[in-house]
Amino acid sequence: MSYKIFIFIFAIIILSSHLLASSSISYYFDTTLENDTSKTFDLTSASVILRIDTDKPVSCRYSESEGIGYGSMEGIFDLNFETIHKKTLTGLSEGIHKYYILCRDSENKDSKELEIIFSVILPVSAQIILQNGSTVSKGMAKVNLVTSKVLSQTPSLSYSFDGISYNPVPIFGSGTQWTGYFIVASSSDKQVGSFKFQGKDLEGNTGTEITSGGVFIVDTQEPGTITDIKAESYDGRIDINWYLEEDEIDYFKIYKSTSRGVDNSDFYRTTESNSFSDTLVTRGSTYYYRVVAVDKAGNIGDLSVEVYATALLENTIVSSSGLEARFLGLVDNFLSGIDLVSDSLDSVKENFDQKDGKEKELYEDLKLEREIDSSDSELKSLRRDVDNFKSQSLTENELNKKLNSAQLKLNTIKKKIPENIIIISEQEESEEINENDIIKAILEITPDISERDKDKSVKKSLEFIEENEFSVNTKAYNLEIVYLDGTRKEMFLIKESVSPSLEYNENVSIIEMIPKEIAEDVLYIDIKNINYDVLKEDPIISFSSDTKEIIYSVKGKLNLDLVKKLKTIPLYHVEEVKKTNSLTGYFAFVDFSGGKSYLGIIMSILIIAVLGGYLLFIKSKGETSEKVLLIKQKIKEGEENLNAGRFKDAKRIYLELSQDYKNLDESKKKHVYGELEILHKKIKEKCKNEER
Template identity: 35%
Template sequence: MKNKLIALLVMLLIVPIAYSASIELSVPSTIMQGESETVSFIIRTDSLFNGVVYLNYNNIDSSVNSVAVTNTSFNGAGPYTYGFDWNVKGITPNQYIISADLRNAAGATLATNQTQGLVESSAPLILSKSPSGTITSSSATLYVVTNEDATCKYDSVNTDYDSMAKTFELTGETAHTQNLIDLEDGTHNYYVRCRDSNGYKMGESAVISFIADLPPYAEISLSDPSPVKAGTIEVTLLPSEELEESPVLEYSFESSPGSKRLVSLTRYDDLWKGYIIITDADDNKVGTFYFSGKNKYGSVGDIIKEGKTFIVDTTKPPVPVNLEAISKENGKIELNWYYEGEEIDYFKIYRSTSSGVDYLDYYSETGNTTRFTDSSTEGKVTYYYKINAVDIAGNIGSLSEEVYATSNKESSNGEIKNEETPKVLPPNLVIKVNDEIKKVEKLLIDIEAISANFENGENQGLISDLGLMEKVKTAKTTLENLNIQLADLKLNYKTESELDSELNKIDLEIKKIQQTTPKEITLIEKSDSIQSLGQENIDLAIDKLFMNSDFSLIDKNNYKKQNKVIQDNIEVLITVYSFDIEFIDGQKEEKTLIIKSVSYKSSEIIKDVILFEIIPKDTAETSAEIDFLTKNYEVVEEDPIVKFGFSEVDFSGVEIKYIINKRVSVSNAGK
């Protein structure tokens, strides 16, 4: 009986069930080309079933090609219905056809339906657009081609046609152009929509995207603005953008344009600085700078927008003539003179209470005028004067002939009245100031010689890495300021004790300059090598990195494995300089400069990098013995262990620089 029941059940499963079904399509008679339209179908049946509706299209674009139907899809209690709608787009202006084939789970067709309509021309279609990729100019032309005559607009933000801010310069037909100027470096996106003559507007924007990679340019400025006089001139180069490597700056004179001279540059944040030396032999020459720089995209620029040329003027202005000194009322003394020659900036006045006035007796200055009134005089004192001219380039002319006059200011009982207290330093104290000026002037001459030696001597790379030219420049600026202070002392009344106090301060500044300003550098030894990275030191560095963290031992081991892959592509080139520095006061210091160039030998870029430097004890006992030239560092242990942070490391590499304040064997320092 059991076997019969099973057989009966099997027979029941294969007996077909008869039922009727239909499918109806509902579509618009007209579909606008390129725009979404909603279509639908509805199934009617007297019995529930599982099946599939297969959809076919002619001149229609749609992602819906079939729709599954199950027993639970239907509504009602019999007859049953099921409806479905979806979106389609017309492809080209012509007839379109949509057909539906309803099949059951066994694949048998239960019903079919087909309908048709028209695809009409609607919004314009953009067939092509440009530019794209990378351009190397600050100007570009937007170019669009449409399938029909249209008016096109564009904007930097994606919005509808009516809200777009700008219309193409040339538009109304099928070709549309718009010129763009003053483009900046970076990615530029422009959104374009068009409207045809029937008023149909594009519902979606076409995007024109490109990268502007403009060649870098430079602006040049001089510490002594053109026209320049003889001496050491600081040159500052400001690039228009971040450069991939050090720029090249050269200059030549028009008399020999083929003989270019290289300017050694050092980076200071966004600027590059170097020095040129102008001699008397360069007088009346026109100099021209030449620049070359490469940005991170590889574009090379050579344009100098400001400061490309400079004029040299080393000729001293002529001597003023017919100088006369006239005593006036209230003790004033008036100077008058005649000057004929090149345009001058101002005149310098020199004064003394004894004959033999020279440059150390500088007293005051006046503008581009041939008259000066000295109001700071003492009664019955004879004053001696000379003057000279200073031209626009700063050249100081020779002193004039000497003249003198006696102040007729009245005094009481041989003493100066209170209201006539001298406004300038008494003549007997001016001598002390002049002696101090001689010290400063001599030291300035030494500084100029040191600057020229560093600029043209050997070991240029070492001088640049140590920033020695900057130290010399700082000393020169300080001395020039001291000269100004000393000149001011002669213009203001002080007692002898007050003056001595001021001169003692200046003496201390001079001594400090002599102790800290480098005079000469002597290279003792240099070594280049490749550092081998021992696993023991790598593990130690990783342990220091995870020190005081809550990472588990498993996390640390996983990190070590990942780091091992990176370490295999790391190369460290070591350059070690052992050298002596002699300062102006004759003292010497022994030092060692260590430069490590770390590069990643892969096409990839490592982001957020921490480099650990474990410095051997025989190189430095503690971090106190080290001056770090690479500033993004942190001392992990005084042992010393130091870490440096970098935003990224790639094939071009990064540098770590530090100075050991003693002489170290280059073989030990290169470990």
């Protein structure tokens, strides 16, 4: 859900504020002194940026124990450059902290030991604990406040949804334990709030830091109503089973009565499971049930439809309503078939888990585990659907139609379960990059680049290659994937390892130039990396400079010598090239649950985005909805062109849509994702047909 993103953003802001609040201490250290030196500093924060300036270029280390030799010291400065040496120390508790520093010059001569002493006295801080974690529902919300020290008076606590105007929270308590309440309106749904605290300890020192729980979200949306529910009778018990496809459910409340019309006054039990076995029944008596979902914010959904069943005198299954007993065997027989496929899937999982070496590596590179997990989820869903046939009043003809439809789904699932990987052939090459390769890449990406910018880009790229000893090792495989239904799929896989491991550089991208003999168009390529951009369709792909591996595949068996034509080039971007790259790009369905994170960049971007973008959030909602409608219209236009045989027009529209999708608010992407994915698959299928 999109509002969860705001929790992450606010957490980043809080973290950054802590870092910005760090003390900064500088000290000049004359390494030629013969006597040991000691210096004491007083701190009022739990972190400090220590800077040591030396009289000459040296390399410094530190230890928390006295008398440790330079070579045995484990403490490394974050910055150790010439005469400047910096280290950020965090998590300092109250009390005395000692650090012992030695520096070594170019002649391997060590300085005398420098002793740095920090006397830390921290102001009072607070932890905030809400009843339901970081979420609050509508109505009265309880907040517990725990301070790090005993307070001399009642602290102040307030909350805000805009970071400007704050509403006070009345609190009471003593010592370090305090409690308060505030009212949340239903109109505040999906808003992100923050707390502000101030307290004074017994020494009169004032503190304002909130170490945890400083941000919360308002969730007043009730869970969905349970409609898929059934009650079944057994000897001396009644089993209730239900299903609700929502992620944020905390538990369920069960209501029970001996008469029809179960309501909220008939509360019986709670359970975290989606099933319940009621043994507090009398044989021969009928009971009525309804179930309601409660989410993690405490919101309660509506009561489910009412079901009933009679506790049996003997153990013969009877449903309150549903399939005739003579048809139950057909359903059970099909369920057994699903279970066989499920057992085979478990065996496939176990088989791949036990593999090692190259096959295990290829299994991970191809992300086959995702295909298996997806198939497992589909199998479970299909089994639920088929089992639900028992509770439906179906004729034999209606049941057979449903079972035939389920069989088609089962066959489709089996086609997607990879059972084995066979390596047909393989080849390994080391790529060599020269000036002509760089020039060719620049002109392919930006043909109208000025001569001056081109020369600058070439020069910087060559310098980057030489300084970092950049190299690429490429492995090519012709593989055959065997699926559970017996079908086989040939695949040509490329895996490139970039050496050495580089840090992110916004001015450098790794450009992959793929010859047309491997793929005529990027639509024929299955790129396994998460973060990438397509610069040209025919095809040239861009990866960030810190990419360690580039992995992609195409269908079919190819000549392994084609790997020699691949060019993987670190390209330095001058301003003109940057502008061109920002206009390119290609829609890709990616998994947002994973990916790389660069703390400094993300922190800066997110802080700016929150301070500016969040204030415009409400205003932008109407504009975003309009964008969704425009995208849906474009998708329809693309499908019409595709159906009419105008493939190039459909492809052009799709590329425009990919950029529109990237610019769409995350909360709105789900409204067009499915339709856009369908268009994407249709275009890829058209490409495959042309390829054949």
